Amino acid sequence: MFRGLSAFPPTPTDADGIVQPDALSRLVDRLATAGVDSIGLLGSTGGYAYLSRPERRRAVEIAVKTLAGRTPLIVGVGALRTDEAMALAGDAAKAGANGLLLAPVSYTPLTEDEVFAHFAAVAGATDLPLVIYNNPGTTKFTFSPDLIVRLSAIPQIATVKMPLPVDASFEAEMAALRARLPQGFAIGYSGDWGAAEALLSGADAWYSVVAGLLPAQALALTRAAQAGDAAEAHRLNQAFDPLWTLFKQFGSFRVMYAMAATLDLFHAAPHRPVLPIPDEALPRVAAALEGLQD
Amino acid sequence: MFRGLSAFPPTPTDADGIVQPDALSRLVDRLATAGVDSIGLLGSTGGYAYLSRPERRRAVEIAVKTLAGRTPLIVGVGALRTDEAMALAGDAAKAGANGLLLAPVSYTPLTEDEVFAHFAAVAGATDLPLVIYNNPGTTKFTFSPDLIVRLSAIPQIATVKMPLPVDASFEAEMAALRARLPQGFAIGYSGDWGAAEALLSGADAWYSVVAGLLPAQALALTRAAQAGDAAEAHRLNQAFDPLWTLFKQFGSFRVMYAMAATLDLFHAAPHRPVLPIPDEALPRVAAALEGLQD
Structure with missing residues (x-):
């Protein structure tokens, strides 16, 4: 479940944060049909932080029903409070999720011991395998290699979703981690514009924003990179370049709403205070998507 | 209301985040009796980010009833979503708050336009004056001078609570801001260990963590600095030094819980994932408090 392409769809909601069941079901079905390796529901792209507990539960129920077991479903259960994150983990498990994704949401900046205790509590709340969401x-919390190693000793904690490395190469970062992690502990990356390089360097998974709306194109890139075909992976990645530029300029969370509207997949705004990208940028979104049609 | 010493009490709760009414009432009464210039309920020190909307409303009701108009009450209404922050502002106004304090809580990092629209919406939700909580x-959001100036044009936005300056002196920072802000727009500072210097440099207010539990000592420092008595302000500030060291090491939010227990004001733990300070540090808290007894 924690290898290959994990696609993170937005969660279409109305202005009050109520999930639009048909739109969400359509998105999830599209991902399963495309053949992604897993679906990351209620990730950052899915706006989990802005949704109430009942709506998060509803979203999982809709996705589980739509998927009917076709694709493993990983569900984000991050929350500011430990008891809330534990409750969300219980909800997701009961609704039929296959895995959990946990980010250390913070207000008061957290210490490593606090994040460890938080993860241990949430991991202990269900039997589901859990992704460390770094x-x-x-x-605003960065996991040290020491903390990842410490967390990897908790049986339910199965893998880590890493941000793009700042100071090291993918190879160096993964080699250093793998030397200290249990056999089979997968290392995946998010940060779409670095994914081709991450996979070519041996990353186990790409946790992908763009795959939430463009699963076929993201899969083509993933499969080329997994096969070690660097030329093809780079060629496919280049087609994404105008989109990566928009992601970096406006944030992928905002751009995905404009992409969904342009593709007529759903029409919704991000959760305020987050605002849509400016109208002037919409032609660039259309052009970027145009360049990605087969 | 936005001048002098504003004292920020912790909000005593049980492990489920339910406010302890007697303990909160005792704390608030103690601040009013000491004569602080305002009370900042449900600030970061008050753990607002970890409390549910009903509990936040209850806390305001308890404080309003306890104060019976003796001391102006400023209430933190920050929330991740704009509609939630607006609802909290309405709750606080209805319960009898005198002012509002708004921090741009974020998950997706926010742009200046988003923070502006968020503040405009919340400021428009009531008639109460509002503090920009920088x-x-x-x-993880830093207000630029441009944004503060832009926000100061909104009638309800009355003042800004600044963090300690990183690269500038208090004088230079305030002079640059005051040259662009409306007449009478107050500038206050948080960051307890810089308060003596801030007030001696002409800051309008000290938004104080420590005053939430040690109002008399914080008031003595405030009055000395307001009177321009630098020697006395520095002498009083020096007595706080062991506490500032603990604040910097463990975070003032955590240390305040240990202080409250040591002073037998209330006995509660911070909201998990935040953990109490280690037991080994408790003697240092006791010693720091000992040095502050008159």
């Missing part, structure tokens, strides 16, 4: 851009 | 340490 996403400093949103949580 | 607290990059918890929100």
Whole structure:
């Protein structure tokens, strides 16, 4: 479940944060049909942080029903409070999720011991395998290699979703981690514009924003890179370049809403205070998508 | 209301995040009796980010009833979603708050336009004056001078609570801001260990963590600095030094829980994932408090 392409769909909601069941079901079905290796529901792209507990439970129920076991479903259960994250993990498990994704959401900046205790509590709340969600851009918490190694000793903790490395190569970062992690502990990466390089360097998984809406194109890139075909992976990655530029400029969370509307997959706004990208940028979104049609 | 010493009490709760009414009432009464210039309920020190909307409303009701108009009450209404922050502002106004404090809580990092629209929406939700809560340490958002100036044009936005300056002196930072802000727009500072210097440099207010539990000592420092008595302000500040060291090492939010227990004001733990400070550090808390008894 924690290898290959994991696609993170947005969660279409109305202005009050109520999930649109038909739109979500369509998105999830599209991912399963395309053949992605797993679906990451209620990740950062899925806006989990902005949704209430009942809506998060509903989203999982809709996805489970739509998938009917076709594709493994990983569900984000991050919350500011440990008891809330544990409750969300219980909800997801009961609704039929196959795995959990946990980010150390913070207000008071957290210590490593606090994050360890938080993860141990949530991992202990169900039998499901859990992904460490290392996403400093949103949580402002960076996992040290020591903490990842410490967490990897907890049986339910199965893998880590890493941000793009800042100071090291993928190879160096993964080699250093793998030397200390249990056999079979998968290392995946998020940060779409680095995914081709991550996979070519031996990463186990690409946790992909763009695959949430463009699963076929992201899969083609993934399969080329997994096969070690660097030329083809780079060629496919290049077609994404205008989109990566938009992701970096406006944040992928905002751009995905514009992509969904352009593709007529769903029409919704991000959760305020987050605003849609400016109208002037919409032609660039259309052009970027145009360049990705087969 | 936005001048002098604003004291930020912790919010005593049980492990489920339910406010302890007697303990909170005792704390608030103690602050009013000591004569602080305002009370900052449900600030970062008050753990607002970890409390449910009903508990936040209850906390305001308890404080309003206890104060019976003796001391202006400023209430933190920060929330991840704009509609939630607006609802919290309405709750606080209805319960009898005198002012609001708003931090740009974020998950997806916010743009300046998003924060502006968020503040405009919340400021428009009530008639109460509002404090811009510039607290990059918890929100990860830093207000530019341009944005503060832009926000100061909104009638309800009355003042800004600044973090300690990183690259500038207090004088230089305040002079640059005051040259662009409306007449009478107050500038206050948080960051307890810099408060003596901030006030001596002409800051309008000290938004104080420590005053939430040690109001008399914080008031003495405030009054000395307001009177321009640098020698006395520095002498009083020096007595706080062991506490500032603990604040910097463990975070003031955590240390305040240990202080409250040591002073027998209330006995509660911070909200998990935040953990109490280690037992080994408790003698240092006791010693720091000992040095502050008159």
